[in-house]
Amino acid sequence: MLLPQVASATTYQPTGPIERRYAADGPWATATMVTRPCDREGNVCDIWYPSDLGSNPLKQETTGFHHPAIVFADGTSDGITADYAAFFLRHLASWGFIVIRSRDGATGQGDTVLDTASFLLDLAKNTGSIFYEKVDADNVGLVGHSQGAATTTLLFSRNTPIFKTYVPIETPIRPFCVIAKCTIDLGALAKVTHGSILYIGGDLDAASSLPTNLGYYAPTSSKIDKVMGMIAGGSHGEIQGNPGCESVGIPLYCNIGAYPLLGYPTAWFMWKLQNAADGPAAFSENGELSHAAPNWLGVLSNVRNR
Incomplete structure (x- = not known):
């Protein structure tokens, strides 16, 4: 019996033209900073951002661009x-996003995540900050990993107004969230009226398997755009690749590295926060992710071609 070949850091290659486009570095050079304490727990924040703030090389604009923001919730x-x-977050910044995360390893109900978003928006109002009048407050997204993915989904289920779109990566099984105080109300998912969501799991991740992700995707309201995809051969720690798994050092926790997370998550944020025209072609039920991405399994979408 022939079995599908599991991708590795050396074999994973983006396949479709949209994935290939966004898996490559974007046109912005990037910089990084560490801030003062930025949340109620006293954690500092890391910010990845385009070094030439206010420019948009995609539109040949040198000034006046307000950058959409992405908040990251840690595992x-x-x-x-x-x-x-860091590799994944810097990649997002290379596509014009200002990316911020608190170093909170227990995001739970999302209080520190909301603090982090407010911290960045306050910087955008501070005349002494490099981010003064550089942030597009109407286009803020949230992405999270593991416990942070559960927090991301939880905030989505609450119609949190500050976030426009959500990408939970490796959302864990519900018993874990009982312990970590990040339990998601499945009934609330059915009542969501705001935002959009891209659920991502790994098909070799026991904590975030296909049934687990389907258990979140299925009850999510069909009134908003929702998509689900599983990384073929993916385990729980791919996002920690730099970009490969060598630096992670935990066997079977990282099989491929960050490579599969560079293309489609970036394409999603470009669609939802920068109005990229190729979003429906990537994510519709007949789109590239569903039909031309052999490194992804179990893809479901309610997105219509537009």
Whole structure:
């Protein structure tokens, strides 16, 4: 019996033209900073951002561009380090986003995540900040990993007004969230009226398997755009690749690295926060992710061609 070949860091290649486009670095050079404490728990924030703030090379604009923002919610940890998911987050910044995360390893109900978003928006109002009048407050997204993915889905279920779109990556099984205080009300998912969501799991991730992700996707309201996809051969820690798994150092926790997370999550945020025209072609029920992405399994979508 022939089995499908599992992708590895050396074999994973984006296949469709949209995935290939966004898996490559974007046109913005990037910079990074560490801030003062930015949330109620006293955690510092890391910010990845385009070094030429206010420019938009995609539109040949040198000034006046307001950058959409992405907040990242970390997975469970007693101490988040600066390099946690850093390759992935820097990649998003190369596509024009200002990306911020608190080093909170227990995001739970999302209080520190909301603090982090407010911290960035306050910087955008501070005349002494490099982000003064550089942030598009109407286009803020949320992405999270593991416990942070559960927090992301939880805030989505509450119609949190500050966030326009959500990407939970490796959302864990519900018993974990009982312990971590990030339990998602499935009934609330059916009542969502605001935003959009892209659920991502790994088909070798016991904590975020196909049934687990389907258990979140299925009850999610069909009144908003919702998509689900599983990384073929993906485990729980791919997002920590730099970009490969060598630096992760935990067997079977990272099989491929960050490579599969560069293309479609970036394409999603470009569609939802920067109005990229190729979003429906990537994510519709007849789109590239569903029919031309062999490295992805179990894809479901309610997005219509537009």
